[in-house]
Amino acid sequence: MADLWEYRWLLFVGTGRTIALGLSGLMLALVIGLATAAARIGGGRIADRLARGYTTFVRSVPDLCMMLLLFFGGQTLLNHVGHWTGWWDYLEINAFAAGALTIGVIFGAYMAESFRGAHASIPRGQFEAAAAFGMSRTQTFRQVTFPLLMGYALPSLGVNWMVLLKSTALVSVLGLQDLVYFATSAGRSSRNPFAFLVAVMVIYLLLTALSEWVLARLERRFTRGRTLR
Amino acid sequence: MNPDAPDPLSDLWALVTAFSADRSPVDFALILSHWPMFLQGLVNTLLLVAFGLAAGALVGLPMAVLRWHRTPVASQAVGAFVYVFRGTPLLVQAYLLYYGLAQFAAVRDSPLWIVLREPWWCCAVAFAINSAAYQVEIYRGGLDAVPKGEIEAATAIGMSPGMALRRLILPSALRRCLPMLGNESIFLLHGSAIASMLTVIDVLGAGRRLNAEYYLAFEGFLAATVIYMALVWIITRILARVERRTMRHLRALAS
Numbered sequence: 001m002a003d004l005w006e007y008r009w010l011l012f013v014g015t016g017r018t019i020a021l022g023l024s025g026l027m028l029a030l031v032i033g034l035a036t037a038a039a040r041i042g043g044g045r046i047a048d049r050l051a052r053g054y055t056t057f058v059r060s061v062p063d064l065c066m067m068l069l070l071f072f073g074g075q076t077l078l079n080h081v082g083h084w085t086g087w088w089d090y091l092e093i094n095a096f097a098a099g100a101l102t103i104g105v106i107f108g109a110y111m112a113e114s115f116r117g118a119h120a121s122i123p124r125g126q127f128e129a130a131a132a133f134g135m136s137r138t139q140t141f142r143q144v145t146f147p148l149l150m151g152y153a154l155p156s157l158g159v160n161w162m163v164l165l166k167s168t169a170l171v172s173v174l175g176l177q178d179l180v181y182f183a184t185s186a187g188r189s190s191r192n193p194f195a196f197l198v199a200v201m202v203i204y205l206l207l208t209a210l211s212e213w214v215l216a217r218l219e220r221r222f223t224r225g226r227t228l229r
Numbered sequence: 230m231n232p233d234a235p236d237p238l239s240d241l242w243a244l245v246t247a248f249s250a251d252r253s254p255v256d257f258a259l260i261l262s263h264w265p266m267f268l269q270g271l272v273n274t275l276l277l278v279a280f281g282l283a284a285g286a287l288v289g290l291p292m293a294v295l296r297w298h299r300t301p302v303a304s305q306a307v308g309a310f311v312y313v314f315r316g317t318p319l320l321v322q323a324y325l326l327y328y329g330l331a332q333f334a335a336v337r338d339s340p341l342w343i344v345l346r347e348p349w350w351c352c353a354v355a356f357a358i359n360s361a362a363y364q365v366e367i368y369r370g371g372l373d374a375v376p377k378g379e380i381e382a383a384t385a386i387g388m389s390p391g392m393a394l395r396r397l398i399l400p401s402a403l404r405r406c407l408p409m410l411g412n413e414s415i416f417l418l419h420g421s422a423i424a425s426m427l428t429v430i431d432v433l434g435a436g437r438r439l440n441a442e443y444y445l446a447f448e449g450f451l452a453a454t455v456i457y458m459a460l461v462w463i464i465t466r467i468l469a470r471v472e473r474r475t476m477r478h479l480r481a482l483a484s
Contacts, residue, residue: 069454
């Protein structure tokens with residue numbers, strides 16, 4: 001316990017970084033997922049093909065492998081492009097940005113499937129009603145599709161978020177100093193890795209519990225209108 | 230054999246070498262020439278996943294029955310176990326077994342040390358525990374979905390609770406669990422990549438070692454990615470077939 005107290009600030013900073021990484025990854029994943037789902041539902045044949053290729057590719061590769069491939073492969077690719085075009089000399093991707101981006105790319109594929117499933121469960125009559133009111137496509141999306149979509153997608157988005165949150169533990173391989181990174185290094189220097197790893201588990205459990213609470217509230221909010229049906 | 234005879238395999242190899250040497254940014258020849266390492270990685274990955282799934286089932290199924298039966302105390306204990314091991318990253322669980330437990334002299338002196346000093350077995354045990362936690366929830370879902378009438382029918386013809394569980398409830402529940410178990414096996418395959426973080430040469434570990442040996446940036450990861458994709462493709466194919474077989478009695482005759 002004394003060791004934990006000594007390194008409390010490190011754990012605190014690490015937790016903050018893990019949360020920040022998880023949330024930025026989530027935002028990216030939601031945007032990518034929504035765009036991919038849109039490509040699969042309303043896009044043309046090429047967009048559908050591309051989106052389907054992306055989701056099958058990402059979902060068949062382990063997140064750790066994907067992270068390493070995107071980080072190191074992306075870095076090499078970027079520098080190759082810079083070298084060929086002569087536009088930039090040598091770029092090093094910031095570890096946090098790369099971590100958030102890879103998490104976004106990985107979970108965007110899972111989110112896309114959630115959105116697609118949710119879209120399929122919206123009653124068709126809703127769209128017909130919107131059309132009958134003379135709503136434009138953007139109006140329909142903003143005022144009808146999106147609020148309903150969130151209601152149907154939330155349970156599965158929530159599950160994805162829990163998996164995403166746990167995936168943040170892997171970014172320490174990219175050299176990002178997150179909770180797991182600090183905990184293992186503090187564990188090494190204090191020769192008490194057990195206490196630190198248990199602390200990490202407790203912190204992750206607390207984050208999970210907090211997420212469950214927030215998700216339950218969000219779900220209540222987005223399904224408010226459904227009882228009237 | 231006539232040495233002048235054209236050998237299609239070596240022709241292909243020459244093509245790959247030439248392509249890798251002057252066109253491609255990725256050295257495919259180097260990756261291919263290290264196939265034994267990747268094969269070893271593949272074997273390790275498959276063994277670890279198979280062990281994790283089997284041991285997870287062995288531990289998870291009785292736990293699920295306790296939870297489904299609502300056995301006091303045991304049910305709550307299982308619930309806590311599931312919450313902890315589903316709510317924390319697999320990597321941290323494996324680290325806890327490998328780095329965490331090793332610090333206690335009592336563990337190092339106990340017979341458990343034979344297992345826990347080996348990174349491979351630490352991974353195997355971590356996968357088993359983690360998969361058990363997920364499988365408990367799967368089996369419980371399947372058990373809950375068994376229609377009450379079936380259980381009443383078993384009681385009505387005089388089956389004891391144990392016999393009803395063995396002959397009727399479990400077979401019915403397990404069949405229902407199959408699609409979820411398929412997902413779990415892919416999920417564990419994905420999770421198994423963390424074995425490379427504990428120095429085990431699994432598929433990703435082989436890729437990392439290739440990168441380290443030749444100072445490569447990502448070629449090894451590319452190879453690992455391709456192997457994982459092929460694995461997932463094969464596993465989903467097999468699962469679909471198994472599912473069709475076990476659900477045969479539910480399919481319409483005409484189809």
